Amino acid sequence: MANLTVLGALRGALTRQKALSPVGGTWRNAWRIISEPFAGAWQKNAEEKRGDLLTYPTLYACIYRISSDIGKLPFRLMQLQPSGVWSETSSSAYSPVLRKPNGYQTANQFRESWMLSKLIQGNTYVLKRRDNRGVVVDLYVLDPQRVLPMVSDAGYVYYQLQTDALNSLPADYPADQLVVPASEIIHDRCMTVHHPLVGVPPLAAAYWPALKNMKIMRSATDFFTNNAQPGGILSGPAGMTEADADKLKAYWNENFTGPNAGRVAVIGADVKFTSFAMKSIDAQMIEQMKYSDEQICQPFGMPPFKVGIGTIPAALSVDGLNQLYYADALQPHIEHMEALLDDGLKIDRPLGVELNLEPLLRMDEGKRAEVATKLVGGGVETPNEGRSRFNRPPLEGGDTVYMQQQDIPLEQARLNTIKRIEAPADPDPDADAEEIRAFMNTQKAITAMKKAMGAAHDL
Structure with missing residues (x-):
């Protein structure tokens, strides 16, 4: 049975190292924490959650489009021929794990999971599982929130892992000692702003425009739940007591709001209702949301037309549009994945892993x-x-x-x-001359015969 390397001898390895220090400081988890915008917001259902933010259509579309498009690009093991041409090949050491990375995911799902972790969390951690020969037979995409990069005093990189039955991490191993060296982890990361081992996801840059549009949509939902009737002020005649005002407010809320909004109200005593909330058209909701949607696309490198925003550029052909999308949104991730798999599986020249672009750029x-x-x-x-x-x-x-x-x-x-191409020389020029003389004599005989026949006809 395949087993994780280094775990059995991990205790001895760690005793030879000095203390391990986690990296990234507070930033590693800071962007994931969405605090209450004000005290008691959670009691009023006004808090913001990252899970809710990912349901915003434009943000969801950017993440899904990139992850699904890279997911449909098959792995290919390529070999450099002596002529300098790369051709597809196979290997018993590498082809099986590229074709089936683990027991519960197909290769497509594995690539999608890789990209979802990178785009949402900023980091993708892939754990290698080896057989008794030391050959990698399984690859598991780990939950980034259960992985902590660490650096020893000697400068070596380690990763502290929490137990996970799905990825076959031993549940009986102490959590604070389940540490594997960097050789057993494939670590892909986005832009490393604060530390070389901690990536910052594009979701962090798209957070504020997505949050703004979520609030606009939530406000619009509340507005149309009230049958598109804005709130307002009930004003009564001067001298109205506070008790009468409270009764009037309760009467109005009970009979003319929520499902009863829009009903005809008949109230005496010179009571007037004045609307004070702007309608969505007055607030230019569509323009605001479109601008924020374009800002969401920027961190992902996503052309807005690919997620249904704006118009398709008229100057570009269909092939040009696909090339634009590939170069801006997909190519960096594809190049990183190919290089990391080569390094993680120890694939050296003349072999190399390549993602087949044919399904993406198919004409x-x-x-x-x-x-x-x-x-x-x-x-x-x-x-x-x-x-x-x-x-x-x-x-x-x-x-x-x-x-x-x-x-x-x-x-x-x-x-x-x-070189001029000339006709071959005649081997017997006298024979040609004899044929020409015979032909001329024949022509003369035919001419003389025609003259004789013509004279006979005249007689």
Whole structure:
């Protein structure tokens, strides 16, 4: 059975190290804590929770779009050939864990979980599980709130883990001693503002605009719950006692608010109702929310049109839009994941892990056919390589690059050294002359015969 390395000899390893110190200070958890905006806010249902914030549509869409798009890019083990070309290969040491990272997740779910942890928490911790040979056979994405990076006095990095049955961490091991070295953890992190081992997620930068829009939506919900009737002031005649005012207020709240809002009220004694709350259109709610939505997209590198905000740029084609989204929102995460897997699995050249971008940048059928035709016609690909793009079987003779016969080397064209192709010399010129004389005699005979026939006709 596969087991975690270093855990069995962990006690001895730690005794040789000096004290371990947690890193990151108070910032590591500071951004996650959303305090009450005022005393007693939780009693009035006015507190803000990170879980509620993630349900805001634009923020949810940014996180889901990036994580799901990277999740659908398959891992490929590539090998550098002597010709300098990378080609897909397989290995008994690396291919199984790339195809099935652990027992409860597919490769797609593993990549999505990796990215969700990074985008929401700022850090992704992946625990390696090895077999008796020391080969990594499982990869587990850990809960970042249950992992604490630590640094020894000698400068070595360790990670303190809390027990987790899902990831097979031993429950009977003391929590304060369950420490593994950096060699057993793949640590991906966002921008490290305060410490090289602590990443700050884009969610931290998108917090305030998302919170503002959440409050606008909550206010709008309360407004329309009241049948779109704003609050106001009941004013009575001068000299009204406080007891009469309280009775009037209770009467109004009972009969003309909530589900009874909009009913006709008939009250004497010169009582008037004056609205004081602005309607949503007066507060320019749509413009405010659109501006905040664009601010939410900025930390993620997300083009707003990808989450339904604004209009699609008219100057860019569909391929250009996909390239813009890939370069701004996905490429840094993809490059980090590839490099970390190479390092974490100890994959050295000529091998390397690559995420296949074909599912992401897949073109329509007509565009794919046009590109394949140009690549084959230009000598970049063989016909069989072009057919493989459409899942077509190879053909006999299709592994050769074909070029047109009139194409010449550029060097010959520049130096004007193209050899003239001349007709081969006739091996027997006398025979050709004899054939020409015979042909001419035949033509003369035919001409004389025509003249004789014409004279006979005249007689």
